[in-house]
Amino acid sequence: MAAERETTARRRNAEATRAAILKSARAAFVKSGYDGAGVREIAAGAGVTAMMVNRYFGSKEKLFAEVVAQTMAEPTILTRENLSAPDVARTLARGMVEVTGRAAATLDGFQIMQKSGASARAAEIGRAQIEKQHFRTLADALTGEHVAERAGLILSIAAGLQQMRQGVGLRSLTRADPEVLVALLTPVLQALLEDNSERKQGGRRRGM
Amino acid sequence: MAAERETTARRRNAEATRAAILKSARAAFVKSGYDGAGVREIAAGAGVTAMMVNRYFGSKEKLFAEVVAQTMAEPTILTRENLSAPDVARTLARGMVEVTGRAAATLDGFQIMQKSGASARAAEIGRAQIEKQHFRTLADALTGEHVAERAGLILSIAAGLQQMRQGVGLRSLTRADPEVLVALLTPVLQALLEDNSERKQGGRRRGM
DNA sequence: GAAATAAGTCTACAGCCGTAGAATTGCAAG
DNA sequence: CTTGCAATTCTACGGCTGTAGACTTATTTC
Numbered sequence: 299m300a301a302e303r304e305t306t307a308r309r310r311n312a313e314a315t316r317a318a319i320l321k322s323a324r325a326a327f328v329k330s331g332y333d334g335a336g337v338r339e340i341a342a343g344a345g346v347t348a349m350m351v352n353r354y355f356g357s358k359e360k361l362f363a364e365v366v367a368q369t370m371a372e373p374t375i376l377t378r379e380n381l382s383a384p385d386v387a388r389t390l391a392r393g394m395v396e397v398t399g400r401a402a403a404t405l406d407g408f409q410i411m412q413k414s415g416a417s418a419r420a421a422e423i424g425r426a427q428i429e430k431q432h433f434r435t436l437a438d439a440l441t442g443e444h445v446a447e448r449a450g451l452i453l454s455i456a457a458g459l460q461q462m463r464q465g466v467g468l469r470s471l472t473r474a475d476p477e478v479l480v481a482l483l484t485p486v487l488q489a490l491l492e493d494n495s496e497r498k499q500g501g502r503r504r505g506m
Numbered sequence: 507m508a509a510e511r512e513t514t515a516r517r518r519n520a521e522a523t524r525a526a527i528l529k530s531a532r533a534a535f536v537k538s539g540y541d542g543a544g545v546r547e548i549a550a551g552a553g554v555t556a557m558m559v560n561r562y563f564g565s566k567e568k569l570f571a572e573v574v575a576q577t578m579a580e581p582t583i584l585t586r587e588n589l590s591a592p593d594v595a596r597t598l599a600r601g602m603v604e605v606t607g608r609a610a611a612t613l614d615g616f617q618i619m620q621k622s623g624a625s626a627r628a629a630e631i632g633r634a635q636i637e638k639q640h641f642r643t644l645a646d647a648l649t650g651e652h653v654a655e656r657a658g659l660i661l662s663i664a665a666g667l668q669q670m671r672q673g674v675g676l677r678s679l680t681r682a683d684p685e686v687l688v689a690l691l692t693p694v695l696q697a698l699l700e701d702n703s704e705r706k707q708g709g710r711r712r713g714m
Numbered sequence: 715g716a717a718a719t720a721a722g723t724c725t726a727c728a729g730c731c732g733t734a735g736a737a738t739t740g741c742a743a744g
Numbered sequence: 745c746t747t748g749c750a751a752t753t754c755t756a757c758g759g760c761t762g763t764a765g766a767c768t769t770a771t772t773t774c
Binding site: 415 | 539619621630632637658662686687690
């Protein structure tokens with residue numbers, strides 16, 4: 299022994315337990331939302347009892363806040379790389395549509411919010427993180443007029459697609475060829491990425 | 507007496523009670539979603555006890571189904587009139603944005619689904635009605651290629667805007683000038699209403 | 715080995731949930 | 745007025761919720 303003891307060696311491994319709870323909680327919140335996921339269920343998924351959740355995070359609400367913050371801090375769609383790609387609109391469209399791929403983190407965040415629609419508290423927590431992470435990244439990459447509104451609308455499209463496909467399960471979208479959706483979505487996003495707020499061109503859009 | 511007795515006069519007015527429960531239920535589901543709205547709360551809003559809900563509708567789930575069907579059967583945005591207006595895109599955009607106006611019915615439906623995201627059963631019930639009402643109306647009005655996908659995407663945009671504005675409360679959208687949102691949304695919807703699935707004009711097939 | 719402390723579990727509490735069956739009320743017809 | 749039935753309420757069940765305090769267990773330090 300004495301091999302590892304970073305910052306005082308853990309007895310029954312508090313760090314690992316905490317991480318396990320976070321992981322289980324994320325899965326549970328993605329699946330059932332804030333109200334739907336039970337503390338006992340989350341704890342069981344981490345191999346501990348319900349009280350550990352309160353012991354490590356104080357309350358279910360604080361655990362939720364940490365899960366949301368962590369999930370949205372690792373974006374995979376709205377990244378600076380994607381936003382500076384040659385064909386931004388198509389790249390974003392593909393990220394929104396390809397739910398199976400490695401776009402899981404960003405979509406997990408939207409999914410949690412979609413499943414947590416009933417809770418005002420969850421909405422507030424999610425709003426703060428969306429604005430801090432996704433919205434910020436997006437708005438920073440845009441140029442021209444009405445940047446905030448355009449960024450908000452792009453996020454709305456991502457959220458709406460997620461809701462109708464994964465949540466509601468609208469068949470015309472679940473059964474659609476992903477490539478068709480990407481092709482249809484690309485010009486839509488293009489209209490918001492560029493500054494074409496109809497006719498008031500003021501200056502030539504240099505952006506994207 | 508004998509003044510009114512349509513289909514055998516009601517003693518303590520079963521019809522009125524039933525209608526009162528439906529009305530209260532709709533308000534409750536809009537506010538709290540399927541899981542969040544309690545049977546006792548719904549009943550209290552109608553001035554009766556919880557058991558009347560089961561007596562008149564069999565179960566909470568059946569009540570929900572009836573509320574959703576009724577709400578979505580009275581659309582105010584996706585109407586045939588709006589879909590044959592001269593400037594369809596702007597008319598739809600305005601309907602999606604002006605939440606205060608008389609677009610309440612259509613938006614109520616989306617709001618119920620947004621708040622009920624945690625329940626798979628509610629999603630299934632909502633999906634059926636959305637496809638039957640909104641989707642059908644919309645798809646019938648479109649022409650060209652990929653009508654079903656385009657209709658689904660338009661519904662996604664409506665749902666996403668609703669979620670981000672009313673649900674999550676994204677500030678860039680809640681504080682935005684509605685006219686700006688309409689102006690930005692119009693070309694976006696235009697891209698989906700027209701058949702501009704990028705460059706493959708192949709042949710003009712009448713859709714679906 | 716004994717003491718100290720961190721990690722984890724047990725038990726319990728109010729309070730809510732949807733719903734079932736029995737009992738009760740109110741109205742209208744005989 | 746009485747009888748009959750529809751409309752409504754009462755009581756209750758089993759199960760779930762988040763969380764608080766006391767208790768137990770394991771690990772480390774002296």
